[in-house]
Amino acid sequence: MSDAAPRPAPEVALQRYLHAHMPISGHLGATVAEATPDRVRLVAPLGANVNHRGTAFGGSISALAILAGWSLLHLRLQAVGGSWRIVIQRNTVEYLAPAESDFEAECAAPDPGEWERFLAMVEVRGRGRVDLAARVLSNGVVAATFAGRYVAMRLP
Numbered sequence: 001m002s003d004a005a006p007r008p009a010p011e012v013a014l015q016r017y018l019h020a021h022m023p024i025s026g027h028l029g030a031t032v033a034e035a036t037p038d039r040v041r042l043v044a045p046l047g048a049n050v051n052h053r054g055t056a057f058g059g060s061i062s063a064l065a066i067l068a069g070w071s072l073l074h075l076r077l078q079a080v081g082g083s084w085r086i087v088i089q090r091n092t093v094e095y096l097a098p099a100e101s102d103f104e105a106e107c108a109a110p111d112p113g114e115w116e117r118f119l120a121m122v123e124v125r126g127r128g129r130v131d132l133a134a135r136v137l138s139n140g141v142v143a144a145t146f147a148g149r150y151v152a153m154r155l156p
Helices: 010-021 022-027 058-078 111-127
Strands: 031-036 037-042 083-095 103-108 125-140 141-155
Touching: 010 022, 010 031, 010 037, 010 058, 031 083, 031 141, 037 058, 058 103, 058 125, 058 141, 083 125, 111 125, 111 141
Parallel strands: none
Antiparallel strands: 031 037, 037 103, 083 141, 103 125, 125 141
16 A cells, blocks of 8 residues: 555646646636646636626637647646646637637647657757647637647757
8 A cells, every 4th residue: 555645636737737837827717627638628717707798808718728738738748758848839819709608728639640740850859849729618609719839848
């Protein structure tokens, strides 16, 4: 029998990390609903992110999507091992419908070929770029789509 404390669920560990290292996640009221190397889903309450029209503020939608992509890459790189610095290089958000209730950003893993190119670039240069996409949903309706390019650098 081990005396080691049980490890928290991946969702709990990721949420703790985000709130400790990226304070905006706490300000958004973001919670981690799903956290695997294949998919991340973050949820935010409307009340903490409401705009003057009673819908979710566009900046909050964008921030949650950026965090979902960052989180997915973070989890995938944990599986690779080592220490990493991850930054977003650029992104676009297309707002399709108002988010009139709590909203969630979900980001799925890139296709395997894109991931392999990313890892090959890291192997050669010590850093790589990967494009990730996310959807932001509210009441099951796609409120926004996100496309972002992230850069990850392997740290010594």
